[in-house]
Every structure is written in structure tokens, then in C-alpha cells.
Amino acid sequence: EAGVAQSPRYKIIEKRQSVAFWCNPISGHATLYWYQQILGQGPKLLIQFQNNGVVDDSQLPKDRFSAERLKGVDSTLKIQPAKLEDSAVYLCASSKNRDTGKNEQFFGPGTRLTVL
Amino acid sequence: AQTVTQSQPEMSVQEAETVTLSCTYDTSESDYYLFWYKQPPSRQMILVIRQEAYKQQNATENRFSVNFQKAAKSFSLKISDSQLGDAAMYFCAYRRVRGNSGYALNFGKGTSLLVTP
Secondary structure (H helix, E strand, O other), X not given: OOOOEEEOOEEEEOOOOOEEEEEEOOOOOOEEEEEEEOOOOOOEEEEEEEOOEEEEOOOOOOOOEXXXXXXXXXXXXXXXXXXXXXXXXXEEEEEOOOXXXXXXXXXXXXXXXXXX | OOEEXXXXXXXXXXXOOOEEEOOEEEOOOOOEEEEEEEEOOOOOOEEEEEEEOOOOOOOEEOOXXXXXXXXXXXXXXXXXXXOHHHOEEEEEEEEEXXXXXXXXXXXXXXXXXXXXX
């Protein structure tokens, strides 16, 4: 079974530029998460989708970050414009459904973003 | 909000020895899940072990076991017979069981484990 795929793996941009990340979850997984992991910290949830609907985006900086999950499969996360403090690893994770807390989340390899 | 605290930024263990990583958490809920995740330098986060709060028995997975103390809100990970491949960042995480919103993981800051030959 293929795992969670993410691209690109690395991205370097200058502040005020735009950037987009892509995630393809495990086939059949209804729930998709985007986490931000700043160096030296644990991952922090940005947004959670259930199929193509948003479940939780309370920690997403909506003035600059946006995310979508068209057709309930792939997802893109966009930052526009980027700030220096957005430098982090962006992790995508998926799980079969959200209905029980014990469902395992499977993580992708992440995208390392550097904002200069 | 639930807070997860890992007070050991770095730990070191010799190959074949045993090491224990500490984690405490703060919650007002009675039912929840706790996890230990491993993140090697390649950055792929991998589930190591999971504990359901309503179960008194400590979870075990081969060389990995936990000491779950619900009253003390403590959840430590014990790695026995440490191997070089165990070297990684280890994250303790909390996840609620029920609620109106999602079930995202709430992570601690992590403990970097070094395994020496």
C-alpha cells in the first residue's frame, strides 16, 4: 500500500513570495491533516479535512494560508505572501476516518520550506 | 487546551541498554488516547505505540512499552535492548476521544534520542 505522498520535498523562497504544497493521502483515507513543524518543536495542526469539508482550521493563519481538498482526495496548502516565520516543515497526514480517536494517522515525508 | 510536556530535550543510551523517555500532559477529559511517534532524520513520522486512557494495562510493542499513570498524567516510553536504528526524535502526543471538532494530535516538543555503539 502506497504511503502519503508530498511534493516538493524542499522549497526555498523569498519573503512575500507565494508557495504551494501538494499532498496525496493513502487511498481510501477520508481524513487529511496539515501540520506545521517549526525547528525544535512538535508538529502543530493547521487544518483538518473530512472528505472535502473542513473540520478544524482554528489554527490556520487565514490572512496568508489557504488549503483545499477538491474531490476529497488530493490537497494543496498555499502561503501567500510568505513571512520569515513560515520557515518550517509542512507535514501531511491521513487517517481512515475521524470518528474514533484511535485511528492511526499516517504521515508523509514533509516539505521543508525556507523563507529568506 | 491539552498541553503535552516532554522535559528531556536529549537523551543518550548505549546499544543493548534500556532508556526511558518522559512525558506529562494536562487534560480535564477522562477518556483520550496517548501516542509515541518516532521521527528519524528522514522526517517520516512513524507510530511507535498507542495507549487508550480507559485501559489500565500498559501497552507494549516488542521492545517498546509504556508506563501510563493516569492520575499523575504521566506517559513514559521505555525502549529495551536499544538498537542503532532507534536513534530519532520521539514525540509524545495526545488525542481526544470525543468532541465537536476534529481529532488532531497534540504533540510535545520531542526528545532527541542518541544511541551509541
